[in-house]
Amino acid sequence: MRIPSFVPLVESERRSRERVGFVIEILVWGYLALVGARIIWWDIILPFIEGYAIDDVPRAWALSIVEKLAYDSRYSEFSWTACGIVFAVGALIGAAVGVTGRGFGPWVASISKLQVNNPEDSIRIREHWSFARKEGVLLLALTILTGWVLTKVQLGKMVEVVGLQSFARLVMQLACGLPVIGQPLFVVLETLFNGIVALHNAVSGLFGTAGEPLTKFTLECVPTDASYYGNAVSKLLESVYLAFMATFFSVPVAFVLAFFGARNLTRHSAFTRFSYFAVRLYINITRSIEPIIWAILFSVWIGIGPFAGALALMVHSVSSLVKQYSEAIEGVDDGPIEALEATGASHVAVAWFAVVPQVILPYLAFTIYRWDINVRMATIIGLVGGGGIGGLLIQEQGLAHWTQVGTLAALIFIVVWTMDFLSAKVREAIQ
């Protein structure tokens, strides 16, 4: 498990890095074994063999394997005991690899900012980690394979006729709801889709493959009437103002918290180090609870409506802004901070005079972008009783009024596009 001396490491940390590398190595091989057994053997190879065993003409070898393992893809589960055993086997392999000190674990653990000065050393280092690189590639490949299996990627489904037909029908209805361009667009789509159907029928007739020819689309476009727009627009404005309130009131809170959440300003005393930890803990907890959950919490507390939605967005905006603000603070030029500290200024004065002028423009950009995000989120918040256009949207969707859903989506799009345009202009102006 030794990391050779030509790998640059801070000497005082070498022992602990070696231990960390060894542990990572064991975990990596445990993971590889687990994934290999669960995904490759259990989800890919065994079903393949089973396929031969339950074929019309069962193959004897496949049948014997399946019977011996008592495998049945419909019922059997990969037990926790099996997980434990496989992981333990992998961990043993990992320990064996770890002892050589050439694996992926020590490689990762030895990464540091230190420079290699001797060119011969850098060649030796490259050779030393050649196995580790292969292990890394294997790790990545197996992880992608696992992701593929777990997300149940089924490319075949994407070209199935029934799914495509339903998709096309829905698209046409949504398109019908668009203001002004709705009806012409509907006609264009109808012509296009029916053209594809005709082409499909012609081609399959030519080869004589398909049974029934596909039927043409016979939908009717009934555009949303004008009185509907009044209600929709007023709900939309409610969402926009709700988002504005949430953004506006979260800025001062985030502004103050950001200083306590920036690493470079919180090193000097135990209190500020604790404040850094506390602020980070707070923003990570509140950010990992989605605004939609906050909206439910607040609407239970103070009742369904825009106020609950605004509070939910505000909680989320504060933590997101603190994260962005404090990262902007961490990126400032240290020079002015040093210079003002050298004059004997207090920490508050250093933050105010040396840090704030440097971050004010990024802050403005972040804030406008946050408003933009909040307008979009306000529609989602409405889904759970947070007021605004979201409530209307979920209602129409529940009644399968797809034309109205299309209308609402178009209205939201207009607002989002306007916001994006404006924020781009403002960011340009304050460069």
Add this chain to the structure above:
Amino acid sequence: MFQPRAQASWKISSEESGSQSSDALSPILSIRGVEKTYPNGTRALKGVSFDVPRGSFVAVIGLSGSGKSTMLRCINRIHEPTAGSILFDGQEMTTLSPKELRQARQQIGMVFQHFNLIKRRDVLTNVLSGKLGQIAELPFGGIFKRWPKEWIDEANEALKLVGIPDKALVRADGLSGGQQQRVAIARTLMQKPKLLLADEPVASLDPSTSNSVMQYLKILNENHGVTVVCNLHFLSLVREYATHVVALRGGEKVFEGKPLEITPQWFRDIYGEQAKEVEIH
């Protein structure tokens, strides 16, 4: 050629310079066995000791990475020294509480290679920020205090002294390098420092601007009685301006003496066998 543009308009009077400076013969700064090890394990200083006599102009020379900047920053504890003692005007710097440290820092000015101005603020605000130490104990570090009229006059006076009185309301990033460094000098003037630490103040300036900035440091040193400790790269500047020289190499002191005592042999000891002296005029 350079000409001083304004007469010295103020001097540090003896009352202002504090009670501890009674003994005019004791060194203003006395550094003993200072060590600095950075968190990444780099040993930047390995026990450096030297004295800075009152009123002297000390040049600290050495290669890049020899520990010059670290040494300077350890004096006012912008970087915390790992070991050793720093006696400034009879006061042990390394054991001061945060509040006492802020008070001590008020008496130590500092200028930097990259000027370290607040770029988006006007020159006057930058100069006035030298006074922040005096209002540090107010609530919120004094950020809500309006600058008193006398301070603004003083700042304009300081700008006049460094030859840019007309730039007071210009944004700092609109100035040339040499002008920015003069603003930085005006900022330290506001502190009325006893000691000025200059970290390669001319390293990012062209030769003629370099000379003019060095002249201002010289005025501070000779006319205002400010002791200067200055990191420098060019020996020609050292010979012209410094009264004492300290040389560092690999975090250790390798030479201490007068500028004229730097012989070619010493030069190679400080800068390595391959080095050749380049001139700046």
